[in-house]
Amino acid sequence: MLGSLSKTFSLVQSCKTEIVMCTAGDSTEIIILSDDEEEDSEKDSENNQSCLIIEDGKKTDELLQSDSLVPSSASDEDLVVTFSRRADVLPHARYDCPIHPFIAADCETAAPLAGNQLICDQCFCYICDKPASSCVMWTCSGRCHCNSHKKSEFWNNLRNSFLLGELKMFNFSLSEIDSHLRHAEIMLQLFRQEVSAILSSFIRGQIVQQDCKQEVIHDYTPVFNFVTSFLNKADKQNSRAAAVLNLGAAEVFMKHFQVSGPTGPSPMSNASNAKVALLQRVATSVQRLIVMANFPPGFVQKLQNFYQKTTFFPADIKSMRNSLCVRPWNDVLLVSVLKGQNVSGVRKDKGKKTHLTEEMSVVLLRSELLQQECRYRELCRYLKVVQTDDSARFQQLQDLIPFFLCMQGDLTEAMTSLFPSVNAPACRFSPQLFLTYLGIFQTAKAPKLIVCQPEQLYCPNAVWEPIKDAVPLKCVDLVKFALKAQRCSAAVYKDSQCWTSLLTIVNSSTAFPQPSPEFLCESRHVVKSILLSHQNSNVTIPRSFHEVYPHQALLLLVTGALSFRILNGALCPALPVINTFKDNMWAFRWMFENLAVSEERLQSFFQDVTQEVANSTGSPLAVNLILS
Template structure:
């Protein structure tokens, strides 16, 4: 670098080469840069601005350790006396423990407590705060952010229940609670423990009216209390109290069933559900002889098998990976490999019933069908009832073709368990493309007479030929359906008029009537549930052909044995007496059965 003296400019040469024309030589010229400071002009409005009043800003409510007026000295767990000036407060200081104004805190400077020293950086004071604000809810390992006014109300009710229950148990002498068998009878049991059971029942009734989370907390809290008290009395181990013990187990069953319902049907998060499950596992004490049954699905009390008592709270959340994949149709096997372990979709029947109910209420019928196909459960009878509803759920989707396939699978078809009312229900669904608005768990509930029927979205009624095929298949599958005159009469009403018209069908030619007899016999002689109606049979007189097919099947049924009442069948033909005559002509091979059938009609007509 070369420089000049005085105020002359400086030239900086970044090179040791004297040839300044070389590319390695860089010359930087430095010029003086005048800095200008912007000054805003004074406006006339500024000249008129005058400050007439000022005040200090308002101090918002705050914890004592955040007070802007009085300094705070934090300590970890000092309770004996106030530290430094921690007891000093302003008008807006709150007690961190009590969550109220410090001036209202009774333990602010109390020796052994000293809430004035509390702050949020200490684990000790945080535990004290949680205990004070959570109350009984701390046993559920809840955080303050999870607690709302519903849970606080539940906490208050639980504390009151505990006091009342303790008073009732205290009134029972310990020696009376463990009387031997020969000193106790049912009347003594009722008078001694009746108030206790009544108290528990009333509390559970109140809990049922709360929202999902509060109800679950109240039920489990109540279960902990009454199970603990009965264990202290030695009641559960006394064979003399078997009858009342069953009542206690039924109360426990009610608790578990209610909590299961809240978990599945309510808005309980997976984290909250996990805390409920942990509380159930760790806090509710079962008698020693029943501890292995705590998570089993049936409880055996004193060697007697009660009706199924579900004592498990192990429930998959709706967000469970396997459950979600099944509902979305991504998993059709019901199991997956998770870190080398096989995860199987197995749930208690109570949970399966609850999921079935909720999915129906949400009109998620497709997901419900997927779920019912693959889930495994512990009650095969109730599970069979649910699976028999899959065709109905498919009808609600408007998928009549798929519903028919579900009714007649090769093995154990649901149609084989049809009753006449269920058959008539499906016949109406397929004919009208409407369905009852119901939430059901077994097929018999579909026949509720008070249900309102509504159109099925995007559904198209079955063609008449498909409707007849369905009916004939169902009659083959189910003996009660094939033997019921009302089922035959309803089917005849469908095929006795042209597409719902009240008029009778035109009488076909004699040649067609003659040729149809052999064709009908061939169709009815088809084996199995799969009945195929040829196009040529329906070509000339399609409506009349279907009527003759149903009439031919009816004739076969009448020839098999007694058929009563017969009059509804005759009325179903309306003005199509030519078809009834065709029926009678086809039964001439068994004159005794024909005469018996006609005699039955005559007697029924004379009695009406």
């Protein structure tokens, strides 16, 4: 209804002066549509009508040239003959009726003025926004709608309350109301009625038999359940309607009070507890919608005002008043941080400093949205500077910056960001997380996930997809990454599977020729000095070592690290680690010579491997090892 009517208005208002020529047989009709409010006063009363029907018989040329109808300048510039056919009278508000004259008065509701009650079949009631013929108040004495028109504040207010209903308390204008909000309005009306019936029985209470005496309990649970099911329905509506329904419901239930006396057994039988739980749910839902749904700023402002002004907050949850005060996405400071123009998160405006500070829940929502939209670079900039209230959860989110850099396609920068000199994310590596990063760096593919803590990265069901513009790291960089991670994280250093994965990379899938005995001998010192150098967190591999036998040198470096690991303590299971050497037995023998420095550890390692062989179906390499 509203749609069809406003369409009519926009047609009328879009034409400065439009002449519609209508021809059918011999008769010629011309309708002049004109509606330009500023100019109305300057025009004579005939032109002041938005529709003018010219009687049959006048010639079109005469009409167009007639000075009395339109000024000559207007006829040159502003007259457009758009089409020529018999006139249809389009739907119009009663005050615009081209057939029945209308008398305007400011707020006359007693009875129809002059002939204002007369209607054609296209007349609409301005208040009800439906055909005047179906308006039940049209001529209703004392409340009649037939005198309504848009140039009166009285009638406009009446129209707004009539059409907005429950939505009026949000201060929405009619132009903001779409079919979803209209449906929400009906849902809210019903909610208000139904919840009040359930509330009445809560207030009356229920008589129960308790230890030979009767008492009245007031159990809020049925109200809580009803509100919950309404909020469930609300969350399934489109985002604007969902926000309005959540807040509209909160306005209703926050006015409920616990009745003194015993309650029921469930925690939600007490109205005060239940209200807090419900309000938290509402605030969470609406906060999410505000961050995720891209509402127009004016709409968000109205939601925030409604929540703060209309919702009743008991003293103990006063702080929740600010739950919906979320920076809009177009906030100057936020935008400058996301775009990389502000790397401090601080904005100075007229001597006043503003920090980019947000609730953790908001930080999580922004992070989710930026991941959905693959805006990883912006997400990293945001996470580096935003300040928030929950440091433990925020640390977990910040630990994902290296992953987001991977997703951005820059694996080298991602690797660097795992090992800053203070508070390195790699220090909190679990073996699985290490293996995930090793996989990403090796393949330039990553699990397709939206995450808020590192543990979520090793989801076994995640699909790994190629990262746009990313190039896999070279073997030497993978080795450096792994050795650094082992230094940072004891869990990674201890874990057998981490060793197996690293050794699989350096053993490659093909056998490398055995290097010269001199090189093997020299390597022992070089490898030791690389591994034991702790001057900085970097792993530096001398060019001279890497040059002649590049693959073998890396294999010996990792094998050397493995011998230190075995000398350090039991490695279990050992068989998968040993099996990675199956094509490069010379490197395996080289390791054994390293282990010879501790007869005790060597024996213990032998025993562990023997035990594993006995417990398993057998491994050719390990059997060889035992036999040799």
